[in-house]
Amino acid sequence: xxxxxxxxxxxxxxxxxxxxxxxxxxxxxxxxxxxxxxxxxxxxxxxxxxxxxxxxxxxxxxxxxxxxxxxxxxxxxxxxxxxxxxxxxxxxxxxxxxxxxxxxxxxxxxxxxxxxxxxxxxxxxxxxxxxxxxxxxxxxxxxxxxxxxxxxxxxxxxxxxxxxxxxxxxxxxxxxxxxxxxxxxxxxxxxxxxxxxxxxxxxxxxxxxxxxxxxxxxxxxxxxxxxxxxxxxxxxxxxxxxxxxxxxxxxxxxxxxxxxxxxxxxxxxxxxxxxxxxxxxxxxxxxxxxxxxxxxxxxxxxxxxxx
Ligand code: GLN
Numbered sequence: 001x002x003x004x005x006x007x008x009x010x011x012x013x014x015x016x017x018x019x020x021x022x023x024x025x026x027x028x029x030x031x032x033x034x035x036x037x038x039x040x041x042x043x044x045x046x047x048x049x050x051x052x053x054x055x056x057x058x059x060x061x062x063x064x065x066x067x068x069x070x071x072x073x074x075x076x077x078x079x080x081x082x083x084x085x086x087x088x089x090x091x092x093x094x095x096x097x098x099x100x101x102x103x104x105x106x107x108x109x110x111x112x113x114x115x116x117x118x119x120x121x122x123x124x125x126x127x128x129x130x131x132x133x134x135x136x137x138x139x140x141x142x143x144x145x146x147x148x149x150x151x152x153x154x155x156x157x158x159x160x161x162x163x164x165x166x167x168x169x170x171x172x173x174x175x176x177x178x179x180x181x182x183x184x185x186x187x188x189x190x191x192x193x194x195x196x197x198x199x200x201x202x203x204x205x206x207x208x209x210x211x212x213x214x215x216x217x218x219x220x221x222x223x224x225x226x227x228x229x230x231x232x233x234x235x236x237x238x239x240x241x242x243x244x245x246x247x248x249x250x251x252x253x254x255x256x257x258x259x260x261x262x263x264x265x266x267x268x269x270x271x272x273x274x275x276x277x278x279x280x281x282x283x284x285x286x287x288x289x290x291x292x293x294x295x296x297x298x299x300x301x302x303x304x305x306x307x
Contacts, residue, residue, distance in 0.1 A: 003049050003271060003301075011300045012045055015293045016057035019043040019278070026280030026288030029260040031100070033162045035065070038262075040280035043289050045297075046204035048212055048273045056205055063201035064277050065159045067259030068099060070197035071121040072232060072240075073141045073210070078115075078127045079228050086127065089182055090120045092235060099242045099260075099285060100169050102176065110180020114239040116257065119173040122183075125194045129185045141197040148210045153200060160199040167195060202263075204275040211265045211273035214255075233267055237305065241291075244284035251295045253304035258286040266294050268303040 025040035044059035078086050095113040097104055105112060105119050112120035128140065139147075146153045163170075174187045174194075183190060202210065214229045214236075236255035241248040248256065254274075256266035262279035264287055274297065278289035298304060 002051065003053070005049075005053055005055070008047060008049070008053075008055050008301065011297055012047060012055050012057045014300070015296050016043065016045060018296065019058065019289050019293055022289060022292070024288070025278065026282050028262070028279045029281055029285065032159065032260065033166065034158045035261060035279070038279045040278070042262075043276075043278040043293070044204040045274070045276045045293060046208040047297075048208040050215055050271055054205065054208070059277065060204040062277070063154070063156075063203050063206075064263055064279070065156045065198065065259070065261040066200050066202050066207065066263055067198045067261040068116065068118075068121070069207065069257050069259040069263055069265050070141050070200060071116050071124070072214075072236065072257045072265065073144050074121060074124045074128060074197060075115045075235070076213075076228065076232055077131070077139055077141070077144055078124045079231070081131045082127060086115075086124070089127070090115050090123050092238075094239045094243075094245055096243050100173075102169065102173050105173055105176050110177045110182040112177070114235060116235060116239045117242065118170055119177060122170065122174050122190055122194050123177055125197070126177075126183050126185055126190050128193065129189065140193060142200060145200065145202070145206075145210050148213065149202075149206050150209075151206065153202070153206075155196055156199045156201040160195060163195045163198060164192070167191065170194070198259075204263075204277050207263060207265055207275035207277075208273050211267060211275065214267045215269055215271060215273050230269075233269060233305075236267065241286045242284050244282065244286050248286070248291060252291065252298050253306050254294065254298055255305065256294065258290070260285050262287045262290060264290040264294060266298075268298070268301075269305060271303060
């Protein structure tokens with residue numbers, strides 16, 4: 001399917017214009033020191049199209065910590081290395097609880113509900129350390145992003161330091177996974193790369209480029225990589241916005257993953273990889289303007305996985 005570039009450019013411009021006049025931006029994440037000080041009225045968008053185009057607007061070249069969006073790339077690496085064995089250690093169901101909720105973990109004996117909540121990603125990072133132990137050429141999320149984007153990738157040191165010294169709840173969840181035998185490495189050894197991948201700073205343009213592999217799901221016969229893309233997309237749709245995933249699917253209709261840095265990566269399969277950023281969050285920890293912008297862009301372009 002070809003995208004009308006003029007139409008897309010007009011749509012992006014219109015969305016950026018509308019975001020500029022909104023006066024309710026949400027609240028920046030305050031559970032991570034260092035995220036709280038940013039002005040919430042910032043907004044950026046970048047759309048990488050299937051035919052190799054790039055359309056940008058607003059603060060598309062401002063780097064922000066990708067936070068939980070890193071969970072998508074970590075899962076992709078784990079699926080490449082372990083295939084369906086991944087699902088022995090982490091589930092595929094929406095949690096219905098906040099991203100950093102610990103209650104479910106005890107109920108399910110240390111098996112996190114899905115790879116996109118914090119404990120799920122912590123277990124996935126543990127798997128990535130298993131690959132590292134076996135294979136010198138092992139890829140971290142940072143290596144993966146550098147390869148997909150073709151640029152050097154930076155970690156936000158301030159955020160890394162703040163989350164390393166704090167993060168007591170995340171470490172509690174890692175300890176509970178360890179207690180139930182679902183962590184092969186020591187808690188500290190897992191927390192370091194987890195915190196580091198959360199603190200990776202990307203611009204909207206870079207994030208949209210990084211998501212391109214997820215829009216290629218349509219080729220027949222399906223190659224391994226496109227089967228994986230479909231599966232990652234399905235989890236993004238059902239679990240990508242934590243306990244706001246149902247509402248997001250209803251409003252936007254595209255698989256997406258949010259992070260508390262205010263970024264969202266959304267995929268229009270076969271069409272586009274879309275990155276938005278605005279640091280003000282709604283009550284579920286998802287970017288308020290980012291969600292609104294995706295809703296308006298998807299509607300205007302007629303993009304939806306529901307036909
Ligand atoms: N680093 C964040 C945390 O662990 C990631 C959570 C998120 O983006 N929702 O709290």
